Amino acid sequence: MGAVRLEEGGGAARARDDVLRYFAERFGVAAEAFDPYGVIAFGSSAWLVSKAMPAPASLRGFEPQNPGVRLLRDLGTFVKPTSAGLRLVGRAATRNVADLSPEDLWPFFERKPIAPPAPIEPGFAVVRLRGEGHVIGCGIQTRDGLVSQLPDSHAAGLRTSLFLAPRAGEARRP
């Protein structure tokens, strides 16, 4: 997956093409899933933005931060999808998707490797809540199993909501 080049100012069309190719190859996301969005490179990341978003270079004097939602981070030798970005386009994923049950999620939130319900190629995965269809975020399939890549704050919020906060009078921790 090293074909993505997130060079700021390297051309919006190329950034979009590279990002769409990555998501198609890794997750089977059709290009139409990106139709509502613009894709730009800013810093060392690719961002999903509204199509009216000005080029960050034109905002230099304004100290711009976070144009839209960060989709991919360029980590030098590879790129990593973000959980926030996957929550926007991950519903359209058809490959390398893990639909996890609440029972799977408790150890997953603790960053313990778990066995995914269906085979996943080594690398990043879209993690969804089984039966809901809602995308939770990003995981990574290692030799030991599927490991959470969720930001700590997001994982903590989900863990609290799923297991620790009583819902309609019941405690849900498995």
Next chain:
Amino acid sequence: MFERYSEIIPDFDGFAHAVRRPMASHIRVNPARIEASEFVRRTAGSGHRFEPLGWYAQGFVVPPTLERPGATLEYALGLYHIQSASSMVPPLVLAPEPGDRVLDLCAAPGSKTTQLCELMADRGVVVANDLFIDRLKVLKSHLERLGHVCAVITRRPGESYPGGLTFRRVLVDAPCSGEGTFRGTEAHGRSRRAVQETADARETATGEPPVREREKLYRLQRALLRRAANLVEPGGIVVYSTCTYDPLENEAVVDDLLRARDDFILEEPPVDVPGAEPGLTCFDGQRFRGLLARARRLYPHRLDSDGFFVARLKRQGDLAPLAKGGDPTA
């Protein structure tokens, strides 16, 4: 502490009683993630019955069965945002449209910013500006959780926000003494703290000398509104809002702009909020322009929420058509 307002707040006894009561909590459903009707069905299945506000389709009252609305799966997935009902009013008064270019001059922590994105269906641009790093972190987390792609964050002092961009609409939700957020028995202490914390935070961020008096806060609010007036396009809209009752921070600030800029008029808000009172035309011997009656004051005994002030100012002229793609630099 609110005795000084006894002459201007209608049914002051009812007001005094309301501020001693706990306030209802409210949420705003995120239509980018779920339809409001589906949200109601979904949460009813969990035993929680959300009642609609009635004057805003996305706004709901949190039921007493849900003690921690910030600890639900629906919240973590960005299906809704916790926001007081009165705080939802300024974006509705600004009334941005999809494709607009909007500046939220004092954006963090971001409830109104995310509501602006929602009202624009994430089409267009919301430039969300604030000076304070910690508050910007909260803004970023809300934007990510709710999945809004039309916002870009900037970090500049609002009162000297750079030129080079113009906007069709500007929201000035100004730093204020926060009197309207007080509910309980320690009103005086909390309000004084709010003033001091605002002043101290600005001092840290800007290196300015200590700012401890309400008059200093007034000067900041006045400077913010005057800057906003320079940034909005002819025909565009500026909304000024605070969560305080103090006329010095509200009507006096708007009155100052109207005296300084004869190309601005005060308009009636385009949303009808139950219980909203007209703005003041005089207070404590000071007279304001009669147009100030077009502003709105929200009181907790009329709308069970925070106290708020909101005014909609229009810059005279014809609004230019949106540039292709809505690029504000075009």
